[in-house]
Amino acid sequence: MKAAVDPDLCTGCELCVDTCPEVFEMDDDVAKAIVDVVPEDVEDAAVEAAESCPAEAITIE
Ligand code: SF4
Numbered sequence: 001m002k003a004a005v006d007p008d009l010c011t012g013c014e015l016c017v018d019t020c021p022e023v024f025e026m027d028d029d030v031a032k033a034i035v036d037v038v039p040e041d042v043e044d045a046a047v048e049a050a051e052s053c054p055a056e057a058i059t060i061e
Helices: 015-019 040-052
Strands: 003-005 024-027 030-033 058-060
Antiparallel strands (some): 003 058, 024 030
16 A cells, blocks of 8 residues: 655645544645555555645645
């Protein structure tokens, strides 16, 4: 599983960082994914972060 943040959509609310800090980190005013592959033990949290993102800026594949 991979996760990506579209910096053009991200509003910097930090919700994904709170939900899944193993995968998402703030980079100035926007979030970014800090791993190439989402670790299995945090896949659920990564999906929750994507589904909770108010800007729909997170892509999971
Ligand atoms: S939850 Fe969405 S809008 Fe908020 S920081 Fe994360 S990617 Fe950006």
